[in-house]
Amino acid sequence: MAATFSFASKPVDPAAETGRVADPACGGFVSFEGWVRDENEGQRVLGLDYEAYVDLAVREGERIVAEALRRFGVRHVRCVHRIGALSLGELAVWVGVSAPHRAEAFAACRYVIDEVKHRVPIWKKEHYAGGDSGWVNCERCAQPTAAGGQHDHAHHQGHDHGHAQPHAPAAVLPPSDYSRQKQLREIGEAGQERLRRARVLVVGAGGLGVPVLGYLAGAGVGVLGIMDGDTLSPSNLHRQTLYALGDVGQPKALLATRRLRALNPDVDVRPFVERATAASLAPLVGDYDVVVDCSDNFATAFAVHDAARQAGVAAVFASIYQYEGQLQVVRGGGAGSCLRCVWETATPDGVVGNCAEAGVLGPVPGVLGSLQAMETLKLLLDLPGTLTDEVLLVDLLSLETRRLRAPRNRACSQGCVRLGQQPAESVELRFASLDEVAAAGYLLVDIRNDDEVAGRPPPVASVHVPMQRLLDHPEIIEGRGRTVLMCARGSRSRGTTEALRARGLQTVWSLEGGLEAYLAEAGAAIGADSDA
Amino acid sequence: MTTVHVQYYAILREQARASRETVTTRAQTAAALYAELTARHGFTLAESLMKVAINGEFAPWASVLNDGDEIVYIPPVAGG
Numbered sequence: 067m068a069a070t071f072s073f074a075s076k077p078v079d080p081a082a083e084t085g086r087v088a089d090p091a092c093g094g095f096v097s098f099e100g101w102v103r104d105e106n107e108g109q110r111v112l113g114l115d116y117e118a119y120v121d122l123a124v125r126e127g128e129r130i131v132a133e134a135l136r137r138f139g140v141r142h143v144r145c146v147h148r149i150g151a152l153s154l155g156e157l158a159v160w161v162g163v164s165a166p167h168r169a170e171a172f173a174a175c176r177y178v179i180d181e182v183k184h185r186v187p188i189w190k191k192e193h194y195a196g197g198d199s200g201w202v203n204c205e206r207c208a209q210p211t212a213a214g215g216q217h218d219h220a221h222h223q224g225h226d227h228g229h230a231q232p233h234a235p236a237a238v239l240p241p242s243d244y245s246r247q248k249q250l251r252e253i254g255e256a257g258q259e260r261l262r263r264a265r266v267l268v269v270g271a272g273g274l275g276v277p278v279l280g281y282l283a284g285a286g287v288g289v290l291g292i293m294d295g296d297t298l299s300p301s302n303l304h305r306q307t308l309y310a311l312g313d314v315g316q317p318k319a320l321l322a323t324r325r326l327r328a329l330n331p332d333v334d335v336r337p338f339v340e341r342a343t344a345a346s347l348a349p350l351v352g353d354y355d356v357v358v359d360c361s362d363n364f365a366t367a368f369a370v371h372d373a374a375r376q377a378g379v380a381a382v383f384a385s386i387y388q389y390e391g392q393l394q395v396v397r398g399g400g401a402g403s404c405l406r407c408v409w410e411t412a413t414p415d416g417v418v419g420n421c422a423e424a425g426v427l428g429p430v431p432g433v434l435g436s437l438q439a440m441e442t443l444k445l446l447l448d449l450p451g452t453l454t455d456e457v458l459l460v461d462l463l464s465l466e467t468r469r470l471r472a473p474r475n476r477a478c479s480q481g482c483v484r485l486g487q488q489p490a491e492s493v494e495l496r497f498a499s500l501d502e503v504a505a506a507g508y509l510l511v512d513i514r515n516d517d518e519v520a521g522r523p524p525p526v527a528s529v530h531v532p533m534q535r536l537l538d539h540p541e542i543i544e545g546r547g548r549t550v551l552m553c554a555r556g557s558r559s560r561g562t563t564e565a566l567r568a569r570g571l572q573t574v575w576s577l578e579g580g581l582e583a584y585l586a587e588a589g590a591a592i593g594a595d596s597d598a
Numbered sequence: 599m600t601t602v603h604v605q606y607y608a609i610l611r612e613q614a615r616a617s618r619e620t621v622t623t624r625a626q627t628a629a630a631l632y633a634e635l636t637a638r639h640g641f642t643l644a645e646s647l648m649k650v651a652i653n654g655e656f657a658p659w660a661s662v663l664n665d666g667d668e669i670v671y672i673p674p675v676a677g678g
Contacts (some may be wrong), residue, residue: 087636097632124621156662272677272678273677273678275678361676361677361678362676362677362678363676363678364674364676367676382678385675385676385677385678386678387608387609387672387673387675387676387677388608388612389605389674390607390608390611390675392672392675408649408656409649409674413674413676417647417674417677418673418674418675418676419609419645420606420676420677420678421677421678424609424677426677431649431677431678448671457656457672459670459672460605461607461617463617464617465625468605468654468670469654469670470651470654470655470670471654471655471656472656473655473656510621562648
C-alpha cells in the first residue's frame with residue numbers, strides 16, 4: 067500500500083504512472099487527468115505557468131493522499147502535479163487510485179483531486195490571447211461552493227458543470243465573526259472559547275444532519291466530525307439544503323465538509339466516508355464531547371447510542387416520520403435515562419417507514435435538526451433547560467409539542483446497553499498456557515487475596531489486585547487495554563468480570579478454570595516431556 | 599367504563615385518521631385499550647414495538663386507566 071504526492075517539472079506519462087499503482091490485489095483502477103484548457107472567464111488562454119511553494123505543497127499533498135488511503139480503504143493513491151510552463155491540452159495533474167473494488171477507487175480519486183485543488187498551495191499564471199497574463203492562487207480561487215472545488219484551468223474529463231464560480235483573484239476572507247451570539251449574556255467570550263474547544267461528531271449528513279452541521283459550524287465548534295457513507299441523491303435536495311443538484315452522486319460527508327470549511331474556516335471539519343457501525347464508531351466516539359445521531363435507521367441509532375453510552379459521551383437523538391419527530395438527549399458519564407431505557411432494543415428496520423417509504427416534508431427534519439443543534443449547544447455551553455430524562459414529541463401539523471418524562475430504567479445502572487445486546491458473548495477465555503495470555507496481548511490480573519498469592523505465587527508475570535479492591539476501584543484497570551482476571555478456580559474471576567462489564571468495562575475477561583487449571587496442565591506437560 | 603383522551607403519533611395517526619380522540623372504554627389497562635383500538639382502527643404495529651405514556655410519563659403497559667387520563671401511544675420513528 068502506498069500513497070504518494072509529487073511535483074513534476076517535465077511532462078507526466080500517464081501509462082508510467084498507472085504502472086506505479088498496479089497491484090494484483092486490485093480489481094479497480096480510477097484515474098483523473100486535469101488538462102490545460104483554452105478558455106477561462108471568457109478570456110482565451112494560450113498557456114500557463116504553475117508555481118508551488120514546494121515544501122509546504124508536498125506536505126499538504128502527502129497528507130491528502132494519506133487521508134484518501136485511510137478513509138476509503140484503497141490500496142494505492144498517487145498524485146502528480148506539474149509545475150513550470152504548460153501549453154494547451156497538456157496534462158496538469160494526474161491522480162490514480164487502485165483498490166480491490168471500483169466504488170472506493172472512484173470515491174478516493176474524487177476526494178484527492180478536490181482536496182488538492184482546494185488545499186495545496188499552487189499558483190498559476192495564465193497567458194491570455196490579448197497578451198495579458200494574470201496570477202491565480204488555486205487555494206483562494208477554489209472558493210468552495212456546493213458544486214465543489216473544480217474551478218477550472220484544467221479541464222477534467224466528463225466536465226459536469228459550468229463556470230458559474232467567480233474566478234476572482236485571491237480575496238482575503240474576513241475573520242469569522244461570532245459577535246451576535248457572544249452578545250448573549252450566557253455566552254460571551256468564555257462561552258465562545260468553550261465552543262472553540264468543543265468536539266462534536268455528527269452521524270448522518272442528511273435531513274437532520276444538515277441543520278445540525280450548519281449551526282454548529284456557524285457557532286464555531288472547534289472540531290466537527292461527519293460520518294456518512296451515502297452519496298447524494300436528487301431526492302435528498304428538498305430537505306438537505308447544504309447541497310446542490312450538481313453534487314449528486316458524491317459522498318455527502320465530503321460535500322458537507324467542503325461547504326462547512328467555506329462557511330467557517332475556523333472549524334476543523336473531519337469527514338468519515340463510511341457507514342456508522344459499532345466497529346467504525348468505537349475508536350472515534352471517545353474523542354468527542356457530544357455525538358449527534360442524525361441517522362435514518364434504527365440499527366445506526368442504536369449503534370451510535372451504545373458506542374456513546376459505553377464511552378460515557380453525551381448523545382443527542384432525533385428521528386422523524388412525515389410531519390412529526392422525536393427528540394431525546396442522553397447525558398454523558400452514564401447518567402440519566404438512555405435510549406434503551408425507552409426502547410429496549412432496536413426496532414427492526416422496515417417495520418415503520420423511513421423518509422423514502424413514508425414521505426417527509428423538508429422543514430420537518432429542518433426543525434428537528436435545529437432542535438438537535440440547540441440541545442448540543444446547550445450541553446456544550448451548560449445552558450439551562452436541556453431535555454433531561456425526557457422524550458420530546460413534535461407534531462408540525464398541529465404545532466403541538468409534548469415533553470414526556472422517560473425515567474431511568476432500574477436496570478440501566480447495570481447496563482441497559484449490555485442488556486439490550488444479544489447474544490451475550492462469553493466472558494471466559496481459555497489459553498494453551500498462561501504464557502499465552504501476555505503473548506495474545508492481554509494483561510493478566512491476579513484477583514486472589516494476599517495469602518493465596520503468597521501460598522501459590524503465579525508462575526507468570528501478572529498484576530495483583532485483590533477482588534474487593536478491584537470492585538471498589540475498577541479504574542485501576544480502566545484504560546489498560548484487554549485484561550484477563552485470574553482467581554484460583556475461575557469462579558470469582560467470572561463474577562468480577564461480569565460485575566465490571568455491567569459497569570461499562572467491556573475489555574475484561576475471566577480466565578476459565580483459574581490458576582489451578584493451568585498448574586495442573588503445566589504439571590502434566592512436564593511429565594510428558596520427561597517421558598519423551 | 600372509563601373515559602380517556604388518546605393521542606396518536608406517526609403511523610398510528612395515519613391508521614386512525616386522527617391525531618386524537620376521546621374514548622369511553624371497558625378496558626382496564628393501557629394494553630387492553632390498545633388491543634381494543636387496534637381492532638377498531640386496524641393498527642399494524644404490535645404492542646411489543648410500541649411505547650405508551652400516561653399523563654406525560656412513559657408507563658408500563660399494565661398501567662390501570664383512570665378517568666381523564668391522557669394516553670399517548672408512541673411508535674418508534676427512524677427517519678432522518
